[in-house]
Amino acid sequence: MFDLDPKVPSYEAKRKMLSHQVDNSHISNDQFCWPFSIPSPTPASPSSASSLADSPLGHQSSNGHSTGSNQKFQLIVTIYRRGRLNPNVAFVITISCHERSLTLCFGFRMRQKGHFIHPPDPTTRSSPTPVSVSLPQDPPAIITSWEEQPFPPVFLRGVMFRQVPVEVECKVGNRYQIMTSVRLSLPRSSLHQYAIPLYHFLRCLRSLTYGILRYLTL
Amino acid sequence: MPVNAQVHHSSFSPTVPSDSVHHQYHLKSRGRDYALVTVASHAPNVQDSPLLYFGEELEGFVALSLNDMNDMQGVDVVVSQFPKWSNRN
Numbered sequence: 001m002f003d004l005d006p007k008v009p010s011y012e013a014k015r016k017m018l019s020h021q022v023d024n025s026h027i028s029n030d031q032f033c034w035p036f037s038i039p040s041p042t043p044a045s046p047s048s049a050s051s052l053a054d055s056p057l058g059h060q061s062s063n064g065h066s067t068g069s070n071q072k073f074q075l076i077v078t079i080y081r082r083g084r085l086n087p088n089v090a091f092v093i094t095i096s097c098h099e100r101s102l103t104l105c106f107g108f109r110m111r112q113k114g115h116f117i118h119p120p121d122p123t124t125r126s127s128p129t130p131v132s133v134s135l136p137q138d139p140p141a142i143i144t145s146w147e148e149q150p151f152p153p154v155f156l157r158g159v160m161f162r163q164v165p166v167e168v169e170c171k172v173g174n175r176y177q178i179m180t181s182v183r184l185s186l187p188r189s190s191l192h193q194y195a196i197p198l199y200h201f202l203r204c205l206r207s208l209t210y211g212i213l214r215y216l217t218l
Numbered sequence: 219m220p221v222n223a224q225v226h227h228s229s230f231s232p233t234v235p236s237d238s239v240h241h242q243y244h245l246k247s248r249g250r251d252y253a254l255v256t257v258a259s260h261a262p263n264v265q266d267s268p269l270l271y272f273g274e275e276l277e278g279f280v281a282l283s284l285n286d287m288n289d290m291q292g293v294d295v296v297v298s299q300f301p302k303w304s305n306r307n
């Protein structure tokens with residue numbers, strides 16, 4: 001019948017830390033550090049109410065019947081200080097949710113886009129494709145060919161601006177083993193037409209990398 | 219002493235998911251950094267805007283220099299939900 005007063009929250013949860021509650025567990029690296037963990041509201045769940053102050057589940061009033069869009073959320077951090085000359089310091093994060101996009105306001109001067117979304121369903125969360133890797137039992141004495149294998153791509157890029165000796169060290173490994181590095185050198189003498197030698201040099205290094213990968217997985 | 223942004227918060231917040239990032243915001247008082255407020259989110263990078271999940275615990279921490287603890291009376295954190303968007307806020 002009436003528009004709800006935006007100043008009256010439909011949900012509120014609070015955590016409070018008083019100075020006399022500070023102990024050594026809150027001191028780290030000469031700093032006071034107070035971790036907070038506070039339940040955030042669910043967009044369309046009029047859950048049962050509990051007390052407001054330091055409420056573990058928060059307080060959801062009966063007028064919180066709106067959906068996830070067209071809502072506003074606010075996180076306010078306030079540090080209360082003693083003395084008239086020490087004003088309290090407040091920190092406000094306002095999360096305005098409309099069509100699941102929202103605006104975060106940090107303090108009173110900064111403004112930033114943010115998002116409030118539904119958590120992913122764990123039953124539909126995609127998992128990486130399993131990769132079966134056969135570990136080496138007896139490594140072959142000689143690798144006869146350097147044919148490419150469907151391993152993760154190896155990209156090598158090189159840009160040269162003047163004639164200098166080139167030395168590239170390549171380390172290849174998998175989760176079980178790190179192969180000895182391969183060190184290739186391109187002498188200065190072959191660099192008078194440096195663009196093409198560098199291209200072949202990098203191709204050679206790429207083939208060597210594939211070879212080492214193949215060796216590691218045999 | 220300024221508030222150090224490199225607070226070892228992992229030991230303070232064991233329930234924060236491992237895939238979360240911590241967005242850090244400095245509160246200034248009289249032109250100097252007074253406190254550090256950190257909020258955990260699911261954003262891919264800390265430079266991205268915070269990404270929060272409905273219904274999940276909103277976690278973070280408030281850090282103060284010990285020098286500023288003398289006049290600190292208390293800290294509170296309030297999460298509120300308002301049913302309608304208002305231009306007044």
